[in-house]
Amino acid sequence: MGKIICACGHENPEGTLLCEKCGQPLTEEGKKSKILNMRYDGIAIRSKTRNKSIVDKIWNFFSSVKVGVTLIIINLVAASIGTIFPQEFYVSVSTEEQKAAYYEETYGSLGKLYYELGLSNVYSSWWFQILVGMLAISIIVASIDRGLPLHRSLKNQRVKRHTSFMKRQRIVAEGPVTEGDPSKTLNLIEEKMKALKYKVRRDGNALLAERGRFARYGPYINHVGLIIFLFGVMLRLVPGFYVDESMWIREGETRAVPGMDGYFIENEDFILEMHDNEKTENQELQGVNVVAKNYQTDVKLYKQSEDAVPGQADNLELVEDYSIRVNHPLQHEGFSFYQMDFRLNELKTMKFELTKKETGESLGEVSIDLTNPQKEYVLNDQTKVELLGFYPDFSGFENGEPQTKTPDPNNPAFIFKMVTPEKPEGEVSFVAIQQTIEPNGDNTYKMEFQSVEMRDMSGLTVHKDSTIPILAIGGVIFMLGVAIGSYWNHRRVWVEQLEDGTIRLAAHTNKNWFSIKKDLNALSEFAHLPRYIDQGEEDKEADGEGKEKEGDSTL
Template structure:
């Protein structure tokens, strides 16, 4: 480290632009500048000073504003891409159905590409969370890199400054004045500035009036709030902090609840109601109401059970009943920090199919076969040396591929079966392929057939299970962030220096981090009241000179 010794004798760290004690310019750039850079009070900034070791380079990378903005842009672009199609949690995927197939069914080839690229769950992906982590590191590094030097400088700022510091402020003025008149002006200025809510400090012939120093902390309070918010976002990947699961549960079914270990849900009944035509006209007063059905209510009447052991889905006798609730839209079942929402439903899902084993010629029935489409048996005994074996079950029959039946989904949307039928007349068995409105005999003509009788249906409730322990963290981060925005937007850090020189002059200098109009308004009030030197805005003077020169060059 190469320290810089000022003419006043103060030793400054390498990279310091203005002496920490007297404010003298220490670099050639500041010495030749008409207005000094007061962004960080001239303090040494690590990222702008050291760039030799690997640690320096890593620090400089993450503390760079350009890098931080670039990460924000990349994150926003990635988040925008995640809105092209619904995320996987919002896609209508029935229990047991493949998510990829659901994207293909709903969105075609684009959905397949979208899923294969990992964009279907973008916000939980490792690379998106890596971006969030890099953004948090960038914010922390930039805040420490600039905030700590600024805080130290403002905390330890001296009242008396060198004349070169005063002259290089944006607002500057001077005039010759007698010693007694100068003291009177300082006293009047102190009185007026206190009336304007400034904090005034005095030393021998020097006055520093300061107001709203806390305004400089606004951006760093923003950063703290944003870091807390991002921390909450990343916590959502930790087990137990954030749960957003889906459960499709049929009427009469008991199922374990994903994300709620030890809890089971029994669906007693699903109810779907629509407005009658007369009610539609009264409620909505629309011509379409007489034609289109409008949903009035859909709810699931459920019972929540808790088991100390793992338990078995469907066996509730050893479980503790903890809640009974009618789940409706916006009226979830809430228990132990969890909330179960009614999000979707499916009416009249196939539950069972009934067949008769009949003689094709005589039409005589050898018995009925009731097949549970959720868990079909492998064999159904009809007595009298007659039985039916289920050799193949295809819940959603989609056709043949090289002579083999295919199923697109484990859900019973279009069931098909390969039956082997045994009767006293056909002890070796006969094979038949049966689908809805389709019967094939692949191994030759059969004497018996499985004749379709009827179907049983049931409704299915689509529930969403949510638990979010990160909400308080996100709320705290958001509140702190907004506090920083308010502080940084509505207040400005203002300072006025008055200094009597040994050669009979009174110097005036002023600075604010923003809102120069208000600063100048305060200066006008105190200048008139305390007979202070007339001041000029040196930056505006330079801009006017530049405009005049450009005008002369144009002529």
């Protein structure tokens, strides 16, 4: 990188707009301007000076404010798309086929397209994480690109400044003191500025009063908070940091806990309590019927011993016996089990009797566990019932084959082969609710429905979020940066006393010019300084007069 040598002899890095030592403009544009651009104190910024290598181009791309804003908008749009329909972890189905069917049946063709495009799992998708990562990189690069040079400039700023620097500030003043001893003016200025809580530095006949430098770091504190927050978001993809799983568990069933290796949970009983069904007049008008009083699942949480086979419910040790209710989750080692939903009266067991059609003679009873049906039910040495097919949620025939919509026993159907002493070769019968088909003609025997046993199911959410402290820290730091950048400002006043006693003054603030003018009014009155002028306001007035003259001439 080349060097720019200022008239004062100081060597500045290429791209520097104002000399690091004296503040003199180094560019033709700066020398012609009436008011200097003090946004980064004229320091050289890498993205503005290097654009040769591929590293420079990548750096410049991510350091661009336009790119950063575009990435923010894209992330917001992508996140909002994920809220059009419920995400997959809110849907109480497990297999991919069931999920596809759910979105199509519930939301139509738009829901089907939503699922096929992967929008039903936006926040865990690889492309969304890439967008978040690119935004994080943009924030980091922009902070380094501008923040570090600005910090170096503010830390090393000199007290004495070149005349052109002083005269090109927005607020300037020059002239003799209005009264008093000129030799005491700098002392009076220092005294007053310290009383106004400014930090004062002196170098011979020059003085620099500074207050609120930390306000310049507000945006970069914002960036730190955002980076920590985005880091917490991306940590949710790391196993063990974030778990949000749904599980359905039937009464009497013991299942492995998703996302919680080595743990099993048993549903002992589901309890649904209702309020008295006595309606008030207001409830009648609102159409209110029975109101639920309590949803409760009595569970036992187990942990496998170290010598147990992973995934198998053996060698279990009881960890906790608890009743999960709404807003009263079971909590263990950072995991929380919430009562999410329930299903009443699911079919558990169906009982059939093998009977002879003509006489009604019974050869025995078969009890079928709908969640674990057996392939064969032996009644005696010469009589048995084979289960050739089981369709838990029968939805009709396709090409002559029975179909099941879901694995849940909502509408069970069976294909039985009945082996009896009279029919040792067996008879085949398709049996569904209110439907019996005998494909080989009329059978001698039939499977006659006897009774059904019901049970309830509990829908539980297993939740763990170890990223919450990280997200909270990032949020707090971000809000701290917002407060610093919004409610404080960086004020600087440069004063130089010439040999003839003339006072030359310049002032700058990054925002809220009223605040620094208020301080200068108090300083001028105390130290009897010459009246300052606001060159920015003068330019506005001149532009207004020019427009008025142009309008008059047009008329």
